[in-house]
Amino acid sequence: QVQLVESGGGVVQPGRSLRLSCAASGFIFNSYGMHWVRQAPGKGLEWVAVISHDGSSKYYADSVKGRFTISRDNSKNTVYLQMNSLRAEDTAVYYCAKLPLLYCSSTSCYIDYWGQGTLVTVSS
Amino acid sequence: SYELTQPPSLSVSPGQTASITCSGVKLGDKYACWYQQKPGQSPVLVIYQNNKRPSGIPERFSGSNSGNTATLTISGTQAMDEADYYCQAWDSSTVVFGGGTKVTVL
Numbered sequence: 001q002v003q004l005v006e007s008g009g010g011v012v013q014p015g016r017s018l019r020l021s022c023a024a025s026g027f028i029f030n031s032y033g034m035h036w037v038r039q040a041p042g043k044g045l046e047w048v049a050v051i052s053h054d055g056s057s058k059y060y061a062d063s064v065k066g067r068f069t070i071s072r073d074n075s076k077n078t079v080y081l082q083m084n085s086l087r088a089e090d091t092a093v094y095y096c097a098k099l100p101l102l103y104c105s106s107t108s109c110y111i112d113y114w115g116q117g118t119l120v121t122v123s124s
Numbered sequence: 125s126y127e128l129t130q131p132p133s134l135s136v137s138p139g140q141t142a143s144i145t146c147s148g149v150k151l152g153d154k155y156a157c158w159y160q161q162k163p164g165q166s167p168v169l170v171i172y173q174n175n176k177r178p179s180g181i182p183e184r185f186s187g188s189n190s191g192n193t194a195t196l197t198i199s200g201t202q203a204m205d206e207a208d209y210y211c212q213a214w215d216s217s218t219v220v221f222g223g224g225t226k227v228t229v230l
Contacts, residue, residue: 047219
């Protein structure tokens, strides 16, 4: 069965960096795109970034563009989110999530499996 | 940027039908999907590509999408369906979520 296990969350000061990891299992990792989605405490879902199956295509939400970087290592079945210049408003549970395809099509880009999430708290 | 609008809350009696709307400009020209999230849990996909149900999702969940509105319908709502529901679409290389609708079964 599909498993997505996030790690790397914690408390970090504003302006500092953090790298999240997501270890995937139960499917052929290099055949599927991956997302990061976040959810601030008591708030709704906010998409962060998506990466294609081979890492060649990436898109970001405007709120994180230029500060966050999504990447993947298909030899390790792992997707990463490098977060720089963190702000208080980045405080959230960060979910790793799987696309049902190699990448998004022109009309559809959804998530068929979600991890359990890892909490990132940005606070001095 | 593209926006999806959902009602913040909806109440439904057990056994009745709940209809959750999601509005966006020309949303019917895109594929919409829906996620269910129960307290303390990760979201679960309940409808994709407007009206398709993933395996394991009960038949009482159905979806439609036309014009500017996508709708998630829960027929014969059960207590276990009490949750937050989010619509989602893909526009200009951006994943967009609606603000979520809290469904209360009482």
